[in-house]
Amino acid sequence: MNETGASAQYGQDEAPVVAFRNVSLAFDGPPILDDVSFSIAPGETRILLGPAGVGKSVLLKLVNGLLRPDQGSILLFGEEITSMPEEQLFPLRIRVGMVFQEGALFDSLTVRDNVAYQLIQEQVPDEEIDRRVRDALRFVELEETFDLYPASLSGGMRRRVAIARAFIRQPDMLLYDSPTGGLDPITSTTIIELIVKERDVYHTPSLLVTHRLQDALLLCNHRFDPEEGHMVPLPEGETDPGTTFLMLEEGRLIFDGSLNELIRSEDPFVREFLQ
């Protein structure tokens, strides 16, 4: 697999934000990830495809050091994090926004306190916290949930609050773990629209994990129109140049490239997945 294939086309002059070098990981059994290498360039959005249980979420948690690999090295913002002590990882993690599969909101805190969690730890004044939380909630169109608890929100709303929490500090990198998993098609489209909006407005490099091809295609074939205030399809045959694909099969990275390369791939697993 050509590790720099797709990412080299985008932001190739700059150092990668994330780089995996021959990363392997196993938990009491066969390897979850086996010799995985890829990188994410500044401004690039990478979509990690693969069926359930192939190690996509595990790979995502390796990016910001929530898990450690058995072998290989991982560079985040140019720093080797594989053997970095937990305490030294916290300043790096603050620069990475992460949206968990089910939102992972703190159920004993209000939406305001959830979204402002990092700001509260940094002892930002309350007035500024309120303003920034309202801005973040406006971005995800959930301003009215300011005082509510996560238990009173629907699954889609929780996911959007989680996105607001990840966005609030304008991170240098975003990680999305199946942000549309288990949601209905309309809510899924709303979530994807938020991700497209973030990608096209702030150009934050990101890694999105999903098993839903339709979401990946939506991300690739649309752009955010600031004048209309929502996402619009790109002209026929055009795709977003900064959005590229990775595919995992049983822990091995079997594809790294653009949408066109993905569609033309002869790999039987890729073909089966696409069909």
Add this chain to the structure above:
Amino acid sequence: MPIQLIEKSAKNLVLTVQEYSLFAQRAFMNLFRPPIYWPEFLVQSDIIGFGSLSIVVLSGLSTGGVLALQSSATLAQFGATAITGQFVSLTMIRELGPVLTGVMVSGRNASSMASELGSMVVTEQIDAMRALGVDPMRKLVTPRIAATICMLFFLTIVADACGIAGGGLVTVFMNHQNGTQYLDMAWEHLRYPDIIQGLVKPLFFGYILSSIGCFYGMRTSGGTQGVGRSTIQAVVWASVIIIFVDFLLTQVLLTLLPPL
């Protein structure tokens, strides 16, 4: 096959002990290193201290009462019912106050810590906290351990007082003995080594029950079923280890502070 099973169980036990030792050591060091989350400490102190007050008062009163009932029946055979007060106060302060409070509080709070943290683990809230740049050991574990050590100390004093009061009530109203004599005996034969012994133990028990509760909570896996399993393990191990450590501590304290 049985040998492999024994080998696997032994390895799991050694691994658990190793993980707990590292966890407990890190939690202990965090007690003395900033940042210390004072609001969380106060919230946990309220939950653990005030929340456990009723069960500690009730168990203290009952235990003191039972001690008075049982001891007076035995002491009557030797014509020594007058020393019921001494018997109850020394037993409560040196032994039963700390151990009973430790076991009662572990039943209530080690389980609550394990289930609360376990639920946070299985819903990825702990990972979310780490991803947001906050150390869950410092934010969640350290305040619980500090609050438990602090509150168990005071709850033990409450349990001791309630036990002596319970013994007094039984002595006066059921055994129809002299209350003043009971209190005199309870007070006069109390020495500083007895009090020190009774107040050192809850510091250890508080650390044990909270660190075990948090440890099992933080290593929860396997969804809601795993949370239930962690809760049971936390209560069982916290209670067993408190009783075992009580034996060791008593030996050490009796050597260091021999009764006068």
